[in-house]
Amino acid sequence: MLLKLLTAFYSGLLLTAQAETILGVTVFTRHGDRQSKHYSGYGLTALGTQQNFQVGGDYRSIYIASNSSKQILGVSENRVVNSQIFATAPDQSVLLNTATAFLQGLYPPLEGLDPEITSQTLNNGSSYGNPLNGYQYVVLHGKEEDAPDTIWLKGDEGCPVVTKSAKKFQESTEFQEKHKSTRAFYESFWEEIGSVYDYQPSNLTYANAYDIFDLLNVASIHNASSAGNVTEEELFQLRTLADSAEFGLNFNNTDPARSIGGQAFAGGILNQLNQTVSTKGKLKFSLMAGSYDTFLAFFGISNLTSTSPNFFGLPHYAATMSFELFTSENVTAFPSDNNDLRVRFLFRNGSDDGETLRAFPLFGGSEDSLPWTDFVSQMQNISITTSEQWCGICQSDMPFCEAYNSTGSSSPASSQGGSGGGMSNVVAGVIGAMVTLGVVAILVGLAFLFLRRRRTSHIAPATAQPINEKHSGRSDSDSA
Numbered sequence: 074m075l076l077k078l079l080t081a082f083y084s085g086l087l088l089t090a091q092a093e094t095i096l097g098v099t100v101f102t103r104h105g106d107r108q109s110k111h112y113s114g115y116g117l118t119a120l121g122t123q124q125n126f127q128v129g130g131d132y133r134s135i136y137i138a139s140n141s142s143k144q145i146l147g148v149s150e151n152r153v154v155n156s157q158i159f160a161t162a163p164d165q166s167v168l169l170n171t172a173t174a175f176l177q178g179l180y181p182p183l184e185g186l187d188p189e190i191t192s193q194t195l196n197n198g199s200s201y202g203n204p205l206n207g208y209q210y211v212v213l214h215g216k217e218e219d220a221p222d223t224i225w226l227k228g229d230e231g232c233p234v235v236t237k238s239a240k241k242f243q244e245s246t247e248f249q250e251k252h253k254s255t256r257a258f259y260e261s262f263w264e265e266i267g268s269v270y271d272y273q274p275s276n277l278t279y280a281n282a283y284d285i286f287d288l289l290n291v292a293s294i295h296n297a298s299s300a301g302n303v304t305e306e307e308l309f310q311l312r313t314l315a316d317s318a319e320f321g322l323n324f325n326n327t328d329p330a331r332s333i334g335g336q337a338f339a340g341g342i343l344n345q346l347n348q349t350v351s352t353k354g355k356l357k358f359s360l361m362a363g364s365y366d367t368f369l370a371f372f373g374i375s376n377l378t379s380t381s382p383n384f385f386g387l388p389h390y391a392a393t394m395s396f397e398l399f400t401s402e403n404v405t406a407f408p409s410d411n412n413d414l415r416v417r418f419l420f421r422n423g424s425d426d427g428e429t430l431r432a433f434p435l436f437g438g439s440e441d442s443l444p445w446t447d448f449v450s451q452m453q454n455i456s457i458t459t460s461e462q463w464c465g466i467c468q469s470d471m472p473f474c475e476a477y478n479s480t481g482s483s484s485p486a487s488s489q490g491g492s493g494g495g496m497s498n499v500v501a502g503v504i505g506a507m508v509t510l511g512v513v514a515i516l517v518g519l520a521f522l523f524l525r526r527r528r529t530s531h532i533a534p535a536t537a538q539p540i541n542e543k544h545s546g547r548s549d550s551d552s553a
């Protein structure tokens with residue numbers, strides 16, 4: 074035992090003495106402070122953009138700055154090189170602006186960084202820098218809800234199988250008991266919630282746990298006339314209840330369909346990191362923006378919850394997950410052997426100074442990093458890796474899914490042979506369940522979808538909100 078400890082101690086020393094080299098990073102971020110999402114057309118607040126900007130700046134000082142021990146190998150420090158960066162967000166204002174603010178922190182205006190390279194001189198002697206003190210334009214890819222690539226960010230939307238599984242949560246005894254035991258607690262907030270146009274006393278239940286928390290949390294920050302009406306302690310209880318409701322809606326150990334959003338996200342992460350590997354480090358930094366649903370589903374399927382019970386809780390505004398691709402040696406070129414590559418998972422719970430980016434072991438392991446090859450096989454086990462696979466599992470009628478139907482590959486069983494990294498156990502589980510439920514499942518799924526669509530089209534014109542805000546049957550699965 075003692076020998077083992079000593080060995081671990083010395084190998085630990087060796088590892089820290091040997092400088093590692095970061096080769097690429099993929100980051101997933103939640104939006105900062107925003108208006109309540111109960112009201113469509115909600116947006117990031119000024120505080121929210123500051124939070125995402127702050128986090129982007131902190132990532133700059135970790136991964137981009139030349140005085141950081143974690144600077145990514147070969148990354149451009151001051152002038153953004155767009156081939157090194159990939160940034161994407163769902164085509165929704167809150168999440169697009171989240172990514173923009175983050176990128177503004179990652180690559181601030183050039184004048185403040187390096188005035189010498191800010192301007193370009195023409196043949197006639199005139200010099201020009203970008204507007205806004207040398208603002209840097211990082212390309213940001215917005216993903217519309219009907220683009221196949223949207224599934225990496227929002228794999229829980231447009232997926233009737235997820236909606237159906239989430240319904241099962243409301244039927245569970247766990248839910249029913251909480252519903253009953255918290256009834257009086259929720260009813261006590263009628264005075265604070267009653268002014269919300271579509272709330273009746275009967276709506277004050279655990280079934281609206283997130284929405285009620287969100288309304289009162291946002292009011293506690295922004296609404297002067299309601300300040301102090303909800304105590305810190307009440308807000309804490311409301312959040313804790315929202316934690317359990319949202320975790321239950323996004324993960325269930327025995328019902329893989331619940332976490333399809335997290336599985337597609339895992340496929341997206343794998344794909345981004347693999348691009349860094351397959352291009353030998355040309356792609357250096359990927360940014361994806363998304364919702365807390367995706368965080369929670371991923372925390373569940375990657376077994377982070379066994380590492381710390383904190384992963385059962387909703388992540389803070391502007392929380393981030395970082396996946397580092399690195400090699401244990403101090404190198405000057407991308408390693409030629411993939412066996413020299415490792416991956417480390419890190420999480421930062423918001424934008425506060427006190428919150429640091431911390432490493433956590435994935436998949437219930439004990440080490441804070443694992444070899445790339447192990448990472449790939451473990452991730453494939455929990456991932457949806459192609460849009461075709463997603464369409465089959467979800468029984469989705471998204472327009473891009475039609476392409477797979479014409480080749481006769483839409484049936485779940487035949488999507489098994491689809492392209493990509495083969496089918497995961499999780500996927501097989503979903504398919505097994507679907508085959509059992511058969512035609513009924515498909516019909517029920519279509520009915521949900523039909524209702525969802527009708528509600529969306531009903532809401533959009535009435536409120537004259539931007540129609541690109543995505544709505545789904547689950548009030549909580551809306552963006553972030």
Ligand SMILES: *[C@@H]1O[C@H](CO)[C@@H](O)[C@H](O)[C@H]1NC(C)=O
Pocket residue numbers: 092142403404405
């Ligand atoms: C890594 O190697 C370079 C030279 O190749 C050296 O300048 C640098 O100090 C080394 N870094 C560490 C942390 O040992």
Ligand SMILES: *[C@@H]1O[C@H](CO)[C@@H](O)[C@H](O)[C@H]1NC(C)=O
Pocket residue numbers: 138140141
């Ligand atoms: C790196 O340099 C910046 C200013 O250029 C400074 O604010 C920061 O503290 C430095 N970081 C380290 C780790 O030395």
Ligand SMILES: *[C@@H]1O[C@H](CO)[C@@H](O)[C@H](O)[C@H]1NC(C)=O
Pocket residue numbers: 195197198199
């Ligand atoms: C130099 O060329 C640019 C582009 O043709 C023009 O806009 C600018 O006015 C010129 N500057 C001078 C001093 O002629």
Ligand SMILES: *[C@@H]1O[C@H](CO)[C@@H](O)[C@H](O)[C@H]1NC(C)=O
Pocket residue numbers: 241242243245246247248321325326327328
């Ligand atoms: C999890 O799924 C199982 C099997 O579908 C179900 O019996 C159980 O009630 C579910 N639990 C929750 C909290 O949804």
Ligand SMILES: *[C@@H]1O[C@H](CO)[C@@H](O)[C@H](O)[C@H]1NC(C)=O
Pocket residue numbers: 264265298299300301302
């Ligand atoms: C909030 O509290 C203030 C006084 O503390 C009171 O005047 C006001 O009516 C309360 N508002 C609500 C919605 O309860």
Ligand SMILES: *[C@@H]1O[C@H](CO)[C@@H](O)[C@H](O)[C@H]1NC(C)=O
Pocket residue numbers: 271272273275276281
């Ligand atoms: C409140 O309940 C009514 C009746 O069930 C329902 O139509 C309405 O959508 C609910 N409102 C909210 C905000 O959940």
Ligand SMILES: *[C@@H]1O[C@H](CO)[C@@H](O)[C@H](O)[C@H]1NC(C)=O
Pocket residue numbers: 265268292296297298299
């Ligand atoms: C602020 O709170 C008051 C009292 O609860 C409420 O009437 C009002 O609608 C709230 N304003 C906003 C913007 O939510």
Ligand SMILES: *[C@@H]1O[C@H](CO)[C@@H](O)[C@H](O)[C@H]1NC(C)=O
Pocket residue numbers: 343344347348351449494
């Ligand atoms: C990584 O990318 C390469 C090249 O595109 C591909 O051949 C390989 O299958 C990918 N691996 C994974 C795990 O996705």
Ligand SMILES: *[C@@H]1O[C@H](CO)[C@@H](O)[C@H](O)[C@H]1NC(C)=O
Pocket residue numbers: 316382383384385386387388389420422
């Ligand atoms: C993030 O912070 C929230 C609020 O304090 C907490 O409930 C949650 O457990 C935290 N998550 C992690 C992984 O630390």
Ligand SMILES: *[C@@H]1O[C@H](CO)[C@@H](O)[C@H](O)[C@H]1NC(C)=O
Pocket residue numbers: 376379436437438
């Ligand atoms: C999660 O990790 C714990 C602790 O290592 C382990 O006991 C458990 O079997 C793991 N669960 C899954 C689903 O992998």
Ligand SMILES: *[C@@H]1O[C@H](CO)[C@@H](O)[C@H](O)[C@H]1NC(C)=O
Pocket residue numbers: 450451454455498
């Ligand atoms: C895949 O994940 C399941 C748990 O979800 C686990 O039991 C199994 O061992 C994993 N398979 C591999 C190859 O890691």
Ligand SMILES: *[C@@H]1O[C@H](CO)[C@@H](O)[C@H](O)[C@H]1NC(C)=O
Pocket residue numbers: 469470471472474475478483
């Ligand atoms: C694919 O075909 C099935 C069976 O004909 C149908 O139910 C489903 O709606 C189709 N999906 C798409 C996207 O066309």
